[in-house]
Amino acid sequence: MAIRDVVFPPGRQALYERNRYSPAVRANGFLFVSGQVGSREDGSPEPELEAQVRRAFANLNAVLGAAGCTFDDVVDVTVFLVDPERTFERVWAVVPEFWGHAPYPALTGIGVTWLYGFDVEIKVIVKLPADAH
16 A cells, blocks of 8 residues: 655644545645645634634645645636635635636635534645646
């Protein structure tokens, strides 16, 4: 069995180990990032939706940075939203702060009923820059 090339952002390894998953795995020139939520350092959710979205992107950017890339390298995004009829417009008002400019990555939005106490989760696939392999 091949050993996974795991990427850990600084300061959050204990949280990932406690929940038994890797924040991101490099494979064949890509980075597969686990869904990132708006969790504080202790794993608890930011209580306010917009702050939760910003924290989710900050957590995502920490994983990307640990792998030597940025959101500009993202090719595919999946966003999970609890109660999208209620949350979509508020979430999408924050996204441009982090999304960058066109051309945008591919996007799939999925409405869900539960995210372990969170309202939004962001999962991405990244094409690693040549110098980040």
